[in-house]
Amino acid sequence: NAGVMQNPRHLVRRRGQEARLRCSPMKGHSHVYWYRQLPEEGLKFMVYLQKENIIDESGMPKERFSAEFPKEGPSILRIQQVVRGDSAAYFCASSPGGAGGGMNTEAFFGQGTRLTVV
């Protein structure tokens, strides 16, 4: 039973480039959450998606960041025109849908993508 898969594990981008982070949830999970961890900080909520729907993006920066979770394929977190301050670890988590499918029912995290902007 594969866990939450994130790729790439490490991503280096030059300032101004685009970064695409992918997340495949656990089998049977239809809820995906993205969190960002800046150096020396805790994880901060970014966005919550269900298949083809963004449920809550209140933690996403207003510009340059977008997320999707298409009907087929992984969830994508996209950062356009990256800046040095975007350097962080980005974690995806998934949980089952339906009743009790909220994040606080012990959702599973992926191993993260470490983005470095040079």
Added chain:
Amino acid sequence: DQQVKQNSPSLSVQEGRISILNCDYTNSMFDYFLWYKKYPAEGPTFLISISSIKDKNEDGRFTVFLNKSAKHLSLHIVPSQPGDSAVYFCAASPRSGAGSYQLTFGKGTKLSVIP
């Protein structure tokens, strides 16, 4: 404004002794609390949780205590083992309703268990 605070960035404990990790919160809407363990270059792994209707939850060597009036919770690990060395994150959310899918994390406490 930090709604979940872990005031000790690090903690060292001798193997076999008790480790106590502390967490304070300020948001009265939080009524579900979780502890995650994280190794370097890995994602957080769920450890134990507690609902506000309880004041204690135990799972093997791990026990979480909740003091609602003080808005304080603690994680006890006994006996501590070298494999417990990791960063421990406290997280909180409302159990239901708005924001129940959104965890608020503390900054973490790095636990080192010395053999």
